[in-house]
Amino acid sequence: MSMNFVVLLYLLASVCFIQALKGLSHPNTSRLGNAFGMTGMAIAVLTTVALILKLSGEAQSGLVNVFGGMVIGGGLGAIMAKRVEMTKMPELVAFMHSMIGMSAVFIAVAAVAEPTALGIELVNGLIPVGNRFELFVGTFVGAITFSGSVIAFGKLSGSYKLRIFQGAPIVFKGQHFINLVLALLMLGCGAWFFMTQQWLPFMIMMAIAFVLGVLIIIPIGGADMPVVVSMLNSYSGWAAAGIGFSLNNSMLIIAGSLVGSSGAILSYIMCKAMNRSFFSVILGGFGAEEGTQTGSSEARPVKSGSADDVAFLLGNSDSIVIVPGYGLAVARAQHAVKEMTEKLIAKGVQVRYAIHPVAGRMPGHMNVLLAEAEVAYDQVFEMEDINSDFGQTDVVFVLGANDVVNPAARTPGSAIYGMPILEAYKANNVIVNKRSMASGYAGLDNELFYMDKTMMVFGDAKKVVEDILKALD
Amino acid sequence: MEAINPTIINLIIFVLAIYVGYHVVWNVTPALHTPLMSVTNAISAIVIVGAMLAAALTETLLGQIMGVAAVALASVNVVGGFLVTRRMLEMFKKKPKKATEGASK
Numbered sequence: 001m002s003m004n005f006v007v008l009l010y011l012l013a014s015v016c017f018i019q020a021l022k023g024l025s026h027p028n029t030s031r032l033g034n035a036f037g038m039t040g041m042a043i044a045v046l047t048t049v050a051l052i053l054k055l056s057g058e059a060q061s062g063l064v065n066v067f068g069g070m071v072i073g074g075g076l077g078a079i080m081a082k083r084v085e086m087t088k089m090p091e092l093v094a095f096m097h098s099m100i101g102m103s104a105v106f107i108a109v110a111a112v113a114e115p116t117a118l119g120i121e122l123v124n125g126l127i128p129v130g131n132r133f134e135l136f137v138g139t140f141v142g143a144i145t146f147s148g149s150v151i152a153f154g155k156l157s158g159s160y161k162l163r164i165f166q167g168a169p170i171v172f173k174g175q176h177f178i179n180l181v182l183a184l185l186m187l188g189c190g191a192w193f194f195m196t197q198q199w200l201p202f203m204i205m206m207a208i209a210f211v212l213g214v215l216i217i218i219p220i221g222g223a224d225m226p227v228v229v230s231m232l233n234s235y236s237g238w239a240a241a242g243i244g245f246s247l248n249n250s251m252l253i254i255a256g257s258l259v260g261s262s263g264a265i266l267s268y269i270m271c272k273a274m275n276r277s278f279f280s281v282i283l284g285g286f287g288a289e290e291g292t293q294t295g296s297s298e299a300r301p302v303k304s305g306s307a308d309d310v311a312f313l314l315g316n317s318d319s320i321v322i323v324p325g326y327g328l329a330v331a332r333a334q335h336a337v338k339e340m341t342e343k344l345i346a347k348g349v350q351v352r353y354a355i356h357p358v359a360g361r362m363p364g365h366m367n368v369l370l371a372e373a374e375v376a377y378d379q380v381f382e383m384e385d386i387n388s389d390f391g392q393t394d395v396v397f398v399l400g401a402n403d404v405v406n407p408a409a410r411t412p413g414s415a416i417y418g419m420p421i422l423e424a425y426k427a428n429n430v431i432v433n434k435r436s437m438a439s440g441y442a443g444l445d446n447e448l449f450y451m452d453k454t455m456m457v458f459g460d461a462k463k464v465v466e467d468i469l470k471a472l473d
Numbered sequence: 474m475e476a477i478n479p480t481i482i483n484l485i486i487f488v489l490a491i492y493v494g495y496h497v498v499w500n501v502t503p504a505l506h507t508p509l510m511s512v513t514n515a516i517s518a519i520v521i522v523g524a525m526l527a528a529a530l531t532e533t534l535l536g537q538i539m540g541v542a543a544v545a546l547a548s549v550n551v552v553g554g555f556l557v558t559r560r561m562l563e564m565f566k567k568k569p570k571k572a573t574e575g576a577s578k
Contacts, residue, residue, distance in 0.1 A: 017516050018493060024509050025500040027565040034562055037512055038555050041519070045551075048522045052529040062529030069528055069541040073548025080549070081556035089507055089561075096514040096554060099546045103520050106543035110527035110536045117530040118523065130480045233510055240517045245483050247523050253483055254490040255519040261494035262513045266506060357503060364506030371564035382503050 001050050009047040010251035016040025017255050021262065027377055044251060086372040087329045090362040094153040094229055100236040101145030101213075104243050105206065108139040111246060112202060118247055126197050131246050136190040138242030139202070140209040145235040147213030152228050155217075156361055170218040182212050220281065223326075223403075225361045226270045227281045234263025266363050273357035273383075275409075275419035302437070305455040307467030310397075310431050313455070314340075315472060317394035317429070319350040321386065323422055324366050325359050327400015327435065331461035337399065338373035340465050343472045353380045354387075354396075354422050356404035387423050396427040398448075400434065400461050406446045430454040433464050508561045515554025521547035 016036045023033015049063065056062050084092045111118045112135060115127045122128075127135070154165025164170065186208040192201035220228055237259025244252025271278050314320060322341070328334060341351045353375065359366045370380055390396065398405055405424040408414040424430055425448050432449060436458060448454060457464050501509050524547050528540030 013519075014490075017519075018497060020512055020516065021494070021497045021501065021509070024505045024512070025502055027502070027505065027562070027567070030505060030508065030562045030565065031559070034508075034512060034555065034558050037516060037558075041515065041551055041555065044519060044522055045525070048525045052525065055530060065528040065537060065541045066525050066544055069524070069544030070548045073545035074552040077549040077551065077553030078556055081553045081560060084557060086561070086564075089511070089557075092553075092557065093507075093510050093514060096511070096550050099549050100514070100517050100520065103518075103524060103543045103546040103550075106539040106546070107520060107523045107527055110531055110539035110543070111523075113539070114527075114531045114533055114536040117532070117536060118526050130478070134480075229510070233513060236517045237513065240520045241487060243520050243523050245480070245487070247526075248479055248483065249522065250483065250486045252519055252522060253487050255516050257487055257490035258494040258497070259513040259517040261491045262498040262501075262509060265495065265498045266510070269503075269506075355504075362507060362510065364504060364509070367504040368507045368561055368564070371561070374564070376567065377504060377565055380504065 001054055006047055006051050007250070009043055010249070013040040013044040013047070014251050014254040016043065017258060021258060085332075086334075086368050087332050088157075089368060090225065090229060090360075090365065091153055091156045093362060094149050094156055094232065097229075097232045097236045098146045098149035098153065101142045101147075101149060101239055104138055104142030104236075104239040105146065107243055108135050108142065108246070109206075111135055112197075112199070120247070129194065131248075132194050132197055134242055134246035136193055136202075136205065138239055138246055139206055140186060140190065141235055141242055142239040143206050143209035144213035144216065145232055145239050147210045148217045148228075148235070149213075149232050151214055151217040152225065152232060155220075155222055156225055156229075158222075164214065164218050169221040175215070175219060179212065179215050182208055182215070186212065222361075224274075224281050226358050226363055226365075227267055227274075227278070229362045230263050230266035230270055232263070234260050234267060237261070237263055270358055270363060273420060275416070300450050302449050302456045303452075303454065305431075305457055307457065307464055308471045309455065310457055310464075311468045311471035313395055313429060313431065314344055314349070314397070314468070315347060317349060319393050320344065320352070320395045320397060321390065321393050321424075321427070322351065322353045323359075323396060323398045323401050323405055323424055324353065324355065324370070325399060325401025325404065326361060327433070327461050329360055329365065329369060329400075331400065331463075333399065333460075333462035333465050334369040334373040334375075336462050336465040336469065338370075338375055340469050340472070341375070341379075343469065351379065352386065352389075354383065354390075354424075355380060356383055356401070356420075356422050359401060359404055383420060383422055390423040390426040393427040395429045395431060396424040398424060398430065398432040399465075402434070402446055405448055407448055408446070424448060425451065428453065431457060433457045433459070433461055435460060505562075505565070508558050508565075511554055511561065512558045514550050515558065518547045518550035518554060521551055 017040045020033045020037030023029045154160050186205050189201040189205035237256045241253050241256025355366045405422050407425045409416045409419040409421045524543035528544045531537050
């Protein structure tokens, strides 16, 4: 197998990866797209096996190492993919970002230790300067991706006691200054490594990058996670591209940049849906977590109702729009909601779902939960497609969402002014399910809750919906 | 004429690939953004190619340990990423009998 043929096969694999992303433009073509992705990966791996066979000559022991690693990692991956609950997808994705980051770091270390083994040709016994630069970039991006993703994973799962894994942002004085100093130090060590190719600056740089990854993510609050997860997605792509540069492998560069731009676009979409600049999210410190309301309007009366009232209202309406939010994911209420909609549809009620781009903890989180509960995707609408219909809707049922339906976004001077919202307040009736009156993550009161046509139902989303189900019979 | 530095050629590929990625990803339907993230996770695990070379062709212990560890971590994503994407996309499959009931607009 000539080197030219190897590279051509890599090109074929790259085209498959592009097809995999292209397929996702519609649910019908997406499965074929995923098959393309798997094919591309299989081509890439098999070609590399053939390449190793050719390069290693008689000594075949190297492949044993490769297969050993593959069996362990692949087995673990398969088990996780099979077992993970759909409500836990954000954690899984964050976990997988960290795998890529760490893998990139390991490869870079191996490349510095034995450049010739990875196809880097030495000049006067040293790694060429270009490759040194690329190794440096690949390593620090990989390291930041790893430690940042570990923190994101902890924040998303919310089941660890450690302070840095808590959803609430960690902000301290001089934070940005420390980050800046560390970043400069890291770049300085990078330059030192670039000039001399010594292990010491390489290791210091790597260590700083790990610390920096932690420091970048800790000041970001739980509800900003959609942006963080997309951003780390992007970083993992750039890390792969960086390794591609250092190994002179065009397939790695192509695949890495596809992923990098994908993550960047998702971050952009998420920021836009919150009407916030990317930098304000990354630098953190917007509002605070739940329950830090200023208290000026705590005692305002709300109309609260029981599950029976809701069932009566829903059963007697013509059209309903359900607005799911993070509360639905936390309560794992998607199946109960689906049952409720089926009953209502059987009664002749038109039921639709309205999804805000930042609902949940990652892009598209709600869509996956509803799909898991077998809600037909043509019942599920994006914000732009359904917003004009709220005025003609009998009942809007808000399940565990808050800021995305807050009419304050239309009031100049409000902290969330300008954020695109679902216009639930235009409907004839509004039902809101929440666990308590605590404010959303933006720390704002929601006018929607105090409107005359709004009924609040307090309690866990799943329990409330199940009670409604009983009452509907 | 002097030979073009391979880094420049890599840069050309890099820029064009970003361009392709930009246009392809904007066409992804928002409903599939979560599968998009998991499949891009699997695709960025393409670093497994570098990891395999490191695991198989290095001679020092350090190189081999790093290589095998990198292969293992990347394999988690290769297998896990594609399988979980497939699992999710199966859920988006249209259910023929139920699809017509609530269809609206």
